[in-house]
Amino acid sequence: MAENMGESRKVSLQKSAERLTEEIQSMANYKNLYTEIQKLVASTAVKREDFKNTLLEALKSNGLETEIRNTVFHWVRSQGSLSAVSEASTEEVDLTYLKKAQIQWERRIQKSLNSTCNELNVPLARIRPNADREELAEKWNELSTYDIDLSQYRPLYAPKDFLDVLFSIRNPSFKKQPNELNWEFGHIQIRVKTLTQLRHLYVELAKGMSLLGVNPDMSSSENFTNLEEERIYIGEKVLKSNHAPIAQEFLKRGAPRALRGRLWSLVLGSTVKQNDLEYYEELKSMVLQYDIVIDKLIIKDVQLTARNDDQYFVFEDVLYKTMLCFSRDSEVLAPVTTDRSAGGQVIHAVLQGKPATLENTLVFPPSGVIPFHGFTMYATPFCYLYDDPCAMYYTFRAFYLRYWFRLHTVSSHEQGIVALCLLFERLLQCHEPLLWIHCRNIHIQPVKIVFKWIMRGFSGHLPPEQLLYLWDLILGYDSLEIIPLLAVTILSFRKENLMQVNNQQSVEAVLADLSSLKVVPLLQLALLRE
Amino acid sequence: MARRVSASGTDKTKVTFCTDVDKSVIVHNFEKRGWVQVSPEDDWNFYWAVTQSCRNIFSVETGYRMDDKQLINHFPNHYELTRKDLLVKNIKRYRKELEREGNPLAERGDGPGKYLYLDFIPVTFVLPADYNMFVEEYRKSPQSTWIMKPCGKSQGAGIFLINKLSKLKKWSREAKNPFNPNLTKESYVISRYIDNPLLIGGKKFDLRLYVLITSFRPLKAYLFKLGFCRFCTVKYDTSIQELDNMYVHLTNVSVQKHGEEYNSKHGGKLSVHNLRLYLESTRGKAVTEKLFANITWCIIHSLKAVAPVMANDRHCFECYGYDIIIDNDLKPWLIEVNASPSLTSTTVNDRILKYKLIDNIISIVVPPDGVPDVKWNKCPPPEALGNFELLLDEELVAQEEKEYSSGKYRSSSSKWK
Numbered sequence: 001m002a003e004n005m006g007e008s009r010k011v012s013l014q015k016s017a018e019r020l021t022e023e024i025q026s027m028a029n030y031k032n033l034y035t036e037i038q039k040l041v042a043s044t045a046v047k048r049e050d051f052k053n054t055l056l057e058a059l060k061s062n063g064l065e066t067e068i069r070n071t072v073f074h075w076v077r078s079q080g081s082l083s084a085v086s087e088a089s090t091e092e093v094d095l096t097y098l099k100k101a102q103i104q105w106e107r108r109i110q111k112s113l114n115s116t117c118n119e120l121n122v123p124l125a126r127i128r129p130n131a132d133r134e135e136l137a138e139k140w141n142e143l144s145t146y147d148i149d150l151s152q153y154r155p156l157y158a159p160k161d162f163l164d165v166l167f168s169i170r171n172p173s174f175k176k177q178p179n180e181l182n183w184e185f186g187h188i189q190i191r192v193k194t195l196t197q198l199r200h201l202y203v204e205l206a207k208g209m210s211l212l213g214v215n216p217d218m219s220s221s222e223n224f225t226n227l228e229e230e231r232i233y234i235g236e237k238v239l240k241s242n243h244a245p246i247a248q249e250f251l252k253r254g255a256p257r258a259l260r261g262r263l264w265s266l267v268l269g270s271t272v273k274q275n276d277l278e279y280y281e282e283l284k285s286m287v288l289q290y291d292i293v294i295d296k297l298i299i300k301d302v303q304l305t306a307r308n309d310d311q312y313f314v315f316e317d318v319l320y321k322t323m324l325c326f327s328r329d330s331e332v333l334a335p336v337t338t339d340r341s342a343g344g345q346v347i348h349a350v351l352q353g354k355p356a357t358l359e360n361t362l363v364f365p366p367s368g369v370i371p372f373h374g375f376t377m378y379a380t381p382f383c384y385l386y387d388d389p390c391a392m393y394y395t396f397r398a399f400y401l402r403y404w405f406r407l408h409t410v411s412s413h414e415q416g417i418v419a420l421c422l423l424f425e426r427l428l429q430c431h432e433p434l435l436w437i438h439c440r441n442i443h444i445q446p447v448k449i450v451f452k453w454i455m456r457g458f459s460g461h462l463p464p465e466q467l468l469y470l471w472d473l474i475l476g477y478d479s480l481e482i483i484p485l486l487a488v489t490i491l492s493f494r495k496e497n498l499m500q501v502n503n504q505q506s507v508e509a510v511l512a513d514l515s516s517l518k519v520v521p522l523l524q525l526a527l528l529r530e
Numbered sequence: 531m532a533r534r535v536s537a538s539g540t541d542k543t544k545v546t547f548c549t550d551v552d553k554s555v556i557v558h559n560f561e562k563r564g565w566v567q568v569s570p571e572d573d574w575n576f577y578w579a580v581t582q583s584c585r586n587i588f589s590v591e592t593g594y595r596m597d598d599k600q601l602i603n604h605f606p607n608h609y610e611l612t613r614k615d616l617l618v619k620n621i622k623r624y625r626k627e628l629e630r631e632g633n634p635l636a637e638r639g640d641g642p643g644k645y646l647y648l649d650f651i652p653v654t655f656v657l658p659a660d661y662n663m664f665v666e667e668y669r670k671s672p673q674s675t676w677i678m679k680p681c682g683k684s685q686g687a688g689i690f691l692i693n694k695l696s697k698l699k700k701w702s703r704e705a706k707n708p709f710n711p712n713l714t715k716e717s718y719v720i721s722r723y724i725d726n727p728l729l730i731g732g733k734k735f736d737l738r739l740y741v742l743i744t745s746f747r748p749l750k751a752y753l754f755k756l757g758f759c760r761f762c763t764v765k766y767d768t769s770i771q772e773l774d775n776m777y778v779h780l781t782n783v784s785v786q787k788h789g790e791e792y793n794s795k796h797g798g799k800l801s802v803h804n805l806r807l808y809l810e811s812t813r814g815k816a817v818t819e820k821l822f823a824n825i826t827w828c829i830i831h832s833l834k835a836v837a838p839v840m841a842n843d844r845h846c847f848e849c850y851g852y853d854i855i856i857d858n859d860l861k862p863w864l865i866e867v868n869a870s871p872s873l874t875s876t877t878v879n880d881r882i883l884k885y886k887l888i889d890n891i892i893s894i895v896v897p898p899d900g901v902p903d904v905k906w907n908k909c910p911p912p913e914a915l916g917n918f919e920l921l922l923d924e925e926l927v928a929q930e931e932k933e934y935s936s937g938k939y940r941s942s943s944s945k946w947k
């Protein structure tokens with residue numbers, strides 16, 4: 001029996017190894033890695049007579065072993081779900097209606113996009129006229145001066161519209177009054193964690209370990225004057241080791257400001273290499289070459305969000321570049337559309353004035369992501385971390401591919417927006433029952449109050465510093481569950497004021513200003529065992 | 531020292547205030563404290579005045595005598611700090627004095643006129659008086675740009691850039707002979723233009739910091755922690771064509787407000803807190819800390835430079851608006867000091883900030899019992915500071931030194947008890 005299990009493990013290991021060897025070859029930095037190893041083999045460090053041992057030794061000593069380990073780490077992460085453990089449990093129930101809802105939602109967005117084009121009489125895509133291309137190229141670093149009339153353009157949808165879509169989801173096996181909007185997500189059978197399980201996941205917070213973001217002058221156990229100094233010392237060692245998993249572990253207790261950018265890049269595998277620089281340039285040239293209607297929507301969105309935001313307005317120009325390049329990035333398409341949360345609907349656009357042949361047809365937009373009101377906010381906080389637009393781009397992209405796309409697509413994924421809303425509701429109902437009942441009595445769906453926070457991962461709602469601490473935790477624990485937890489914690493923190501108001505407007509007023517909140521102490525308080 | 535009877539006794543005299551600055555942030559703050567507004571002719575305890583009214587009160591002709599229960603928000607000769615030419619003069623004198631004393635702070639740097647530690651204002655000359663000295667300096671590096679500012683004006687009025695001596699000569703011909711001091715009252719300062727400013731998002735900015743002085747001798751100074759950066763709306767560009775485009779070069783909100791790109795939601799203002807986050811993240815902790823330490827340094831020494839010439843009237847306190855530019859090597863440069871920093875609120879955040887500013891100023895300058903009193907020792911308790919932090923209190927420093935030398939010194943926290 002035991003032998004049998006050992007045997008089957010061996011087989012599955014063998015299979016994984018085969019898949020890895022095959023898939024690693026299509027990864028972006030494979031070519032680079034391969035060349036480096038070839039160079040190493042040709043060097044005197046590797047002896048012919050003891051090839052295997054000397055090669056392994058040489059790989060270790062020049063850091064390539066770490067590179068390979070990190071590559072495997074990123075490959076494993078890119079496979080399947082964030083937390084594969086609970087996958088089995090969700091398959092017990094039929095959730096195909098969520099997939100259908102997503103397909104319908106994607107169609108609706110596409111329809112709305114098409115009607116925008118028809119109304120304004122603009123093509124989905126065309127070759128960019130020469131004059132326009134020149135102007136765009138010239139103003140690439142200062143696109144705030146790229147003057148085009150966008151007064152007719154409106155965002156395709158806003159978080160509010162998406163929430164309506166979520167509320168209208170019908171579980172076919174759940175009997176309910178027809179035409180009545182759902183009050184909550186309780187009928188959707190996705191398993192979400194309880195507070196006890198969250199305490200188990202966020203064990204460092206639950207145990208009351210000292211964290212950055214509480215008080216940097218907090219005394220430290222070691223030979224350091226304070227916690228911040230200790231974290232900087234360890235953080236620098238982590239960066240030097242160059243091990244992605246260690247960096248991820250380190251983030252659980254908060255990143256020092258000066259190291260955060262490099263730590264995030266390491267965890268996400270988004271450190272910029274030569275081929276990334278070239279690819280980024282390609283994206284830029286694609287923007288210059290094609291004029292797609294998405295460009296207008298992107299520019300409009302930056303104008304509506306970052307340009308008016310006193311935390312982010314200085315970064316307006318770099319955000320135009322980032323978001324435009326993102327729309328052309330076909331490497332985004334595959335991971336997003338093949339994910340089981342996606343409906344897999346893709347538009348193909350034929351270039352205006354060209355025959356509908358294959359070479360004149362492009363996936364529209366190449367990234368497959370159609371922006372909505374506030375989409376830019378997924379990128380804004382990275383402006384504080386990186387001076388270099390390219391470095392900023394790749395970390396933003398990696399973050400999006402790992403987390404953010406789940407916040408604007410309907411899916412049964414345990415990290416998807418539906419599960420997160422459900423988690424929020426369960427936590428509120430269990431741990432703030434009075435508040436829950438109060439919401440019921442005044443006819444306000446609790447999710448409605450916090451949805452904009454959740455959908456943006458709190459970007460734009462918290463001051464940048466606090467937001468970055470929150471996102472440290474997302475990366476450190478590789479989970480978005482901290483977001484609904486924070487939402488509940490904030491409501492709980494402002495409970496007294498909330499209990500005194502009885503309409504949507506006043507509720508929003510109580511929660512409008514989050515600028516005084518300290519995220520880490522709040523979360524720690526919520527997770528500490530009583 | 532004995533508490534004054536009237537403050538805690540049964541005599542419930544209302545505190546009165548008057549102001550000729552018609553700003554709601556001011557009036558609201560007084561009214562919140564239950565103070566009653568009166569006119570300047572009545573008996574007032576607290577006068578928030580424009581500089582002109584303050585000068586009238588202190589002028590010999592009016593012969594106004596303030597009593598112990600009156601406070602006013604300017605020092606009579608604040609212009610020693612806030613007039614561009616006098617500030618320069620005072621700093622130059624201060625450096626020379628330190629040098630004469632053999633003070634190590636006055637150590638010389640590379641090149642004539644350069645100081646290692648006290649080099650925090652751009653090289654500046656007063657025109658027309660120092661014209662020849664300016665020409666001499668100009669010839670040393672003819673490629674650099676200079677900025678001309680009228681001494682007595684504010685909000686960016688009358689400022690222009692010069693990159694050729696001929697342009698200065700042309701201006702002097704046109705501006706009806708300003709080089710004859712008898713014919714014109716207006717003098718200018720000409721300073722080396724900081725042409726490598728730190729840019730964020732490609733845009734130039736300066737810092738506006740608020741510094742509260744409750745006494746010059748001994749010096750008692752507080753820094754408001756909620757300062758902000760003021761951004762130009764247009765990308766920074768040093769090309770000759772843009773030399774006359776003031777939207778590129780001047781960060782004053784009063785200038786930028788007229789630009790096409792001005793945004794009324796944030797007013798081009800970014801908090802110092804966020805600036806620090808950005809700098810620490812992108813440039814590192816050590817250099818950022820050094821920058822902020824240097825900013826404090828340049829504020830303190832500008833104050834020490836004027837302290838000996840200030841009329842240190844005990845009825846007075848003053849909140850100055852410090853304008854500082856950071857260059858690309860993260861070195862701060864003191865550009866100028868304003869006696870009446872704008873209290874106009876351009877955005878919602880601005881309003882909140884200025885409201886807090888006034889509130890915190892009042893709680894620092896008024897004794898804990900809430901009644902203005904010039905006999906109070908001007909040592910507010912820590913909870914009265916609000917968003918201000920103590921930069922320097924020479925009295926406390928002297929006390930500590932005394933206690934230390936006499937062996938009574940125990941811990942630094944004892945002074946708060």
